[in-house]
Amino acid sequence: SVQGNPGLLDFYIPFLSALHSKDRRMSILAHSHAGHTPGFHTSPGSHRLLLQIQSAIEAFDAIKVEYGPDIPVTVVGHSIGSWITLQILKARSDTISGVFLLFPTITDITSSPNGRALSWVFPWAVTISRIANILRVIPLSCILSWIFRSWPAHQKSVLEGLLRSPSSILATLSMADDEMKLVRDLDTQLLQRNNHKVWMYFAQSDDWVGDSKDVILHSFQPDEGSVRVVHGHHGIPHAYCIGESSLM
DSSP, rough: BBBOOOOGGGGHHHHHHHHHHOOOOOOOOOOOOOTSSOOOOOOTTTTSHHHHHHHHHEEEEEEEHHOOOOSSSSSEEHHHHHHHHHHHHHHTTTTTEEEEESSSSOOGGGGGGHHHHHHTGGHHHHHHHHHHHGGGGGGGHHHHHHTTTTTHHHHHHHHHHTTTHHHHHHHHHHHHHHHHOOOOOHHHHHHTTGGGGGGEEEOOOSSTTTTTHHHHTTTTTOOOOOEEEOOOTTTTTTGGEEEOGGGG
16 A cells, blocks of 8 residues: 555554454555654654655555565556556566556646645745644644544544654655656556556546546547446545545
């Protein structure tokens, strides 16, 4: 499983637990993005997007080494994790069984509604992470409980931990800045070459995808072995892992 951004595994525990309950024979490997977990310090630059791709490919290779080259491995990616998942598919297309792309942000993120609104923030990652030190001395849990009243307590706790960690804020914002710069043209050739291995799940409305949904859907010709696309139920948001994990 390749997380979105913030790439904190704790956000996804309810979803992964619900997924595993569907088939106890299935093993799941998931890890946070480098630098995103509060309290775990990494080397400078390790949180950049290209190194997150390298880390994900290394995790895939480790599974093959540990369990043998014939073990079937399917990779699930959420949001920017879908784009990272496609890079794994590109690098290991001969040995990967399939990929599931949930709410995929795999082309031109800067043109999405959220990309247009927030892309100017991300270059200020260092400054914002330093200012965030003030969050360590305010009653953050009370504020978050009021703002995010509908969130489960566990998810509010995960968010609080992130906001109290300047290094994690730096990692998430720096990675987001890379996303704006690197996630541009859709790799249609990759999708067409591997159309029998790709599943996609789209929300009815997704401000991190926007009009790119139509671009993606028109990038391949429907046929018997083509990319499988599911259009989500009304009300399941891009950040489904917060409170709608069981519905997925």
